[in-house]
Amino acid sequence: MKIAFIGLGNMGGPMALNLLKAGHTLSAFDLSAEACKKFAAEGLAIAASAAETVASAEVVISMLPASAHVEALYLGSDGLLEKIAPGALVIDSSTIAAATSRKVAEAGVKRGIAVIDAPVSGGTGGAIAGTLTFMVGGAEADLERARPVLEKMGANIFHAGAAGAGQTAKICNNMLLGILMIGTSEAIALGVANGLDPKVLSEIMRRSSGGNWALEKYNPLPGVMENAPASKGYAGGFGTDLMLKDLGLAQENAAAVRASTPLGGLARNLYAAHSLGGHGALDFSSVIKLVQGKAA
Ligand code: NAD
Numbered sequence: 001m002k003i004a005f006i007g008l009g010n011m012g013g014p015m016a017l018n019l020l021k022a023g024h025t026l027s028a029f030d031l032s033a034e035a036c037k038k039f040a041a042e043g044l045a046i047a048a049s050a051a052e053t054v055a056s057a058e059v060v061i062s063m064l065p066a067s068a069h070v071e072a073l074y075l076g077s078d079g080l081l082e083k084i085a086p087g088a089l090v091i092d093s094s095t096i097a098a099a100t101s102r103k104v105a106e107a108g109v110k111r112g113i114a115v116i117d118a119p120v121s122g123g124t125g126g127a128i129a130g131t132l133t134f135m136v137g138g139a140e141a142d143l144e145r146a147r148p149v150l151e152k153m154g155a156n157i158f159h160a161g162a163a164g165a166g167q168t169a170k171i172c173n174n175m176l177l178g179i180l181m182i183g184t185s186e187a188i189a190l191g192v193a194n195g196l197d198p199k200v201l202s203e204i205m206r207r208s209s210g211g212n213w214a215l216e217k218y219n220p221l222p223g224v225m226e227n228a229p230a231s232k233g234y235a236g237g238f239g240t241d242l243m244l245k246d247l248g249l250a251q252e253n254a255a256a257v258r259a260s261t262p263l264g265g266l267a268r269n270l271y272a273a274h275s276l277g278g279h280g281a282l283d284f285s286s287v288i289k290l291v292q293g294k295a296a
Contacts, residue, residue, distance in 0.1 A: 002027070003149065004053035004060045007094070008035040008044070010236050011120065012063030014127040017042055017091070019061075027053040030102040051083050057220045059149055062089045066121040066245050067096040074104045074115075086112030091146050093134070094120045095114065095242070096176070098164030101137060105163035105235035114142040117163065118150065123261055124219065124237055125227070131155040135173075138165035174246040177213065177285070182267055184214040190293060192292075199224050213261035220285035229283035237283030244255050244271045244280070 001004050001024050005016040007217045008030040018257050022044060028044045029052070030036050047053040050073060054060050060080070064070050070092055074081050081104075084090065088115055092101065101117035108115035116138030126132040132154035136143045143159050150157050160169040187210065191201040198221050206215040218237075219225040227235030247268035254261040274280075 001057055001149065003027075004029075004050075005044075006030070006050050006053060007063035007065075008032075008039045009063065009095075009173055010124050010238070011127045013039050013042075013246070014124065015063060016044055017152050018130045019084065019149065020044060020128075022077050024152070027055075027057065029053045031132065035266060040112060050080060051078070053205065054084045054088075056135075057084065058088055059146070060084055061149070062090070062092045064094045064096075065242065066094070067100040068095050070082040070096050070104065071100055074132045075107055081107055081111050081113060084113050087144050088113055089142060090091075090115040091118050093118045093120050093148075095170050095246055095279070096167060096247075097251070098137070098167040098171075101167050102164040105138060107242040113185035113194040114139070115163070116142050116146055118146065119166050120154065121170070121173055122154070123218065124229075126155075127153070134158065135160050135166040137161060137164050137167040139178070153222070167249075168227050171246055174243065175250040175261065175267070178243050178267040178271065179249050181214050181218075181220060181285055182270055182287055182291075184210075184212060185220045185285075185293050188219075189279070189288065189291045192221075203265075212287070218285055228285065230285050231287075234282035234286040236286070239273055239284070240275050240282055240284045240286060241278065243279040243284035244275055245256075247271060 003024050003026050005026055005028040016028050026102050027047045029047045029050050039152045105115040116136055118134045118136045120132040120134055122132040131152055133156040134154045136159050160166045192198050202219055202224050218227050220230050222230045251268055252265050274290050279286050
């Protein structure tokens with residue numbers, strides 16, 4: 001299958017490599033020359049532009065930061081929906097506003113191009129291991145067309161509902177993740193301030209009723225978990241500014257449907273303060289710095 005892959009960041013790069021390993025023919029592109037160089041060295045064929053990647057592609061996958069990037073890519077003045085062959089399938093795995101996903105899907109229908117939103121969960125570790133969870137919005141038949149491709153990058157594939165529903169599921173999940181990373185950070189900082197060994201405390205909580213994904217796979221304190229971003233200077237991983245974007249999407253959505261999400265709102269403000277403190281590009285687990293104080 002001929003696949004165009006656009007966006008070779010922390011997530012997109014390893015996802016594209018898994019498709020390459022599975023035997024697909026890929027043409028990839030990123031606006032960052034550095035990202036292109038990095039993944040060309042890993043064997044990806046890099047195109048000169050996004051438009052070039054989609055020439056003769058049967059499937060187009062995008063993994064971009066936010067709504068504005070996706071809207072510009074597909075619907076801009078030189079948008080890709082004008083260049084992708086009718087009959088092709090577009091899988092957008094970026095985490096963006098559900099309304100933007102619906103807008104792109106509706107524009108696709110007019111051109112005979114099927115578009116599904118398929119945001120992911122599982123972090124960079126899941127992207128590398130090919131064990132991501134996909135939350136898909138769109139027609140069931142289009143998900144079935146996408147399934148063989150998604151299976152090369154993920155272990156769990158859910159149909160959340162119609163166009164945009166994948167994004168709604170994703171912001172619910174990330175609102176919870178944002179809250180629990182702050183809660184986990186507070187608990188670890190409290191224990192450390194009392195002289196506890198953070199590795200021992202983390203293991204106690206992991207196996208107790210406070211156990212959660214951050215304690216399982218993504219401990220926020222450096223040195224507790226060798227492969228977590230915290231132990232790599234909070235480099236790579238899931239950027240604080242991307243978490244801030246997702247929590248903003250959750251709050252916008254909550255306002256639109258009049259849902260009460262007080263902890264989601266507080267979490268958004270805490271990540272905003274952390275970003276304003278100069279940590280926007282660091283992995284989101286660095287939010288522990290906000291609560292560490294001198295004791296840690
Ligand atoms: P990233 O910032 O590492 O990568 C995004 C890439 O998109 C960059 O390399 C950038 O140069 C490229 N890009 C932007 N506009 C482009 C365009 N028009 N054409 C080509 N390339 C373009 O981000 P990431 O961590 O890979 O995240 C991507 C998406 O996945 C985001 O929506 C994020 O919220 C979501 N996500 C991230 C994680 C994670 O752990 N990092 C987990 C789940 C979901």
